Amino acid sequence: MYAAAGLAIMATMVLAITRTLLGPTVYDRILAVNMFGTKTVLIIAAIAFLTDRMDLLDIALAYALINFIGIIAVLKFFEYGEFSRGGRGRP
Numbered sequence: 684m685y686a687a688a689g690l691a692i693m694a695t696m697v698l699a700i701t702r703t704l705l706g707p708t709v710y711d712r713i714l715a716v717n718m719f720g721t722k723t724v725l726i727i728a729a730i731a732f733l734t735d736r737m738d739l740l741d742i743a744l745a746y747a748l749i750n751f752i753g754i755i756a757v758l759k760f761f762e763y764g765e766f767s768r769g770g771r772g773r774p
């Protein structure tokens with residue numbers, strides 16, 4: 684049962700990488716990278732459950748937060764072209 688779930692998660696990770704490489708727009712690629720990060724968190728949580736090492740859940744949570752902040756930063760960069768200001772036209 685757990686092996687099937689792990690294989691299904693790995694299959695969706697392969698599909699996410701495919702979308703990252705072939706995505707027609709930059710936003711499709713960013714969404715695919717976000718999905719890959721989410722699936723990575725799921726894999727870490729599944730490994731923590733299977734090996735009975737609950738300390739790995741802290742690592743999964745930290746990775747999820749880094750993934751979220753990173754995606755927001757990349758989207759802001761592509762939207763405004765810079766990180767320092769809130770947008771174009773603002774002082």
